[in-house]
Amino acid sequence: MTLDVRAIVPDRGLDIAFTVGDGETVALMGPNGAGKSTVLSIIAGLIRPTSSHVHIDDRNLDREPPHRRGVALLSQDPLLFPHLSAADNVAFAPRAAGNRRRTARRIGADHLDRLGMSAYASRRPRELSGGQAQRVAIARALAADPRVVLLDEPFAAIDAESRPHLRHDLRKVLAGRTAIVVTHDVLDALALATRVIVLEAGRIVEDGPTAEVLGRPRSAFAAGLAGFNIVPGTWTGTSVATAAGELYGTPTEDLTPDSPAVVLTRPGAVSVFLEPAHGSMRNHLTGPIRVLEPLGDRVRVRIDASGIPYAADITPAAAAELALRVGAVVTLSVKATETMVLAEATPRASAPTTGL
Numbered sequence: 487m488t489l490d491v492r493a494i495v496p497d498r499g500l501d502i503a504f505t506v507g508d509g510e511t512v513a514l515m516g517p518n519g520a521g522k523s524t525v526l527s528i529i530a531g532l533i534r535p536t537s538s539h540v541h542i543d544d545r546n547l548d549r550e551p552p553h554r555r556g557v558a559l560l561s562q563d564p565l566l567f568p569h570l571s572a573a574d575n576v577a578f579a580p581r582a583a584g585n586r587r588r589t590a591r592r593i594g595a596d597h598l599d600r601l602g603m604s605a606y607a608s609r610r611p612r613e614l615s616g617g618q619a620q621r622v623a624i625a626r627a628l629a630a631d632p633r634v635v636l637l638d639e640p641f642a643a644i645d646a647e648s649r650p651h652l653r654h655d656l657r658k659v660l661a662g663r664t665a666i667v668v669t670h671d672v673l674d675a676l677a678l679a680t681r682v683i684v685l686e687a688g689r690i691v692e693d694g695p696t697a698e699v700l701g702r703p704r705s706a707f708a709a710g711l712a713g714f715n716i717v718p719g720t721w722t723g724t725s726v727a728t729a730a731g732e733l734y735g736t737p738t739e740d741l742t743p744d745s746p747a748v749v750l751t752r753p754g755a756v757s758v759f760l761e762p763a764h765g766s767m768r769n770h771l772t773g774p775i776r777v778l779e780p781l782g783d784r785v786r787v788r789i790d791a792s793g794i795p796y797a798a799d800i801t802p803a804a805a806a807e808l809a810l811r812v813g814a815v816v817t818l819s820v821k822a823t824e825t826m827v828l829a830e831a832t833p834r835a836s837a838p839t840t841g842l
């Protein structure tokens with residue numbers, strides 16, 4: 487399903503237009519108050535803007551009530567029915583859609599299973615952890631067989647340990663679905679979305695492939711958000727093959743050889759050397775310094791390593807001692823243990839963006 491959205495809400499300062507291609511997952515990012523939740527509410531039909539145009543394929547949804555839109559909106563609060571078991575919560579959607587009780591239960595059980603929740607089917611929401619309840623809520627949203635899935639910070643209330651696993655499962659169940667996920671987390675965007683739209687003060691300021699927007703941000707928000715070194719490549723089974731050479735790191739989840747992956751490092755973990763550095767269990771990237779910029783009590787050293795931008799944050803004393811200057815060729819080095827490897831949502835051609 488292709489989702490086409492144009493909306494103007496003057497009292498919220500919102501004026502946007504974008505298209506999400508069939509089967510594409512887009513991450514919607516931006517500072518607090520930028521209008522992300524408002525955009526989801528417009529698509530779900532919870533807000534009627536002054537001027538709007540929400541289409542799924544050729545169907546105009548502007549006059550459709552929320553329950554007839556085929557849009558599932560999932561917020562950070564699972565909002566499960568407290569008196570129903572997990573199984574009944576999930577079976578509710580197919581039952582409401584007119585399926586017989588037995589069919590609805592079968593569809594529900596299948597979705598619970600995909601989210602790894604079969605063992606908890608008979609539990610009430612209060613007997614589930616936050617992460618488990620969110621899994622049930624995702625299963626319930628998908629059991630309605632929505633044409634478009636909207637997720638508003640789905641991991642915000644989930645503890646850090648449960649996140650990678652849930653993210654992994656969410657990527658699986660979103661595969662091939664048309665979806666928008668609002669998130670403040672770079673890892674969520676990289677794992678779930680092939681494309682990022684950045685909203686600032688109600689306007690779209692960036693729209694492009696995830697690794698490009700987060701790795702080479704143009705907007706101040708994306709630059710501040712990212713802060714990470716992000717290098718796209720292919721997981722070989724032991725390392726990631728990138729344009730800047732082979733990079734080693736710790737996979738955050740099971741990765742399939744030959745699948746797209748991204749290598750992430752905090753610039754604070756990266757050291758600068760004047761000579762090509764060697765050493766096992768470290769990643770080395772060599773190239774000319776493009777930018778030297780003060781950043782609080784640090785100096786950010788940005789190099790171009792075979793077309794890949796890479797940065798290190800070092801102390802002003804270290805920068806002075808190395809006599810760094812723009813144009814000088816240096817090697818940035820980081821321990822493999824300080825490097826994360828994440829599966830990347832399979833890149834595909836971005837849908838054309840309308841009305842920009």
Ligand SMILES: Nc1ncnc2c1ncn2[C@@H]1O[C@H](COP(=O)(O)OP(=O)(O)OP(=O)(O)O)[C@@H](O)[C@H]1O
Nearest residue numbers: 497498499516517518519520521522523524525685
């Ligand atoms: N119920 C409301 N009535 C009127 N204005 C609202 C309402 N909710 C939000 N707004 C305003 O609309 C603008 C966009 O808010 P919105 O909640 O969509 O932003 P957001 O990007 O989702 O922010 P956050 O990251 O904080 O959730 C803000 O200026 C906000 O103050």
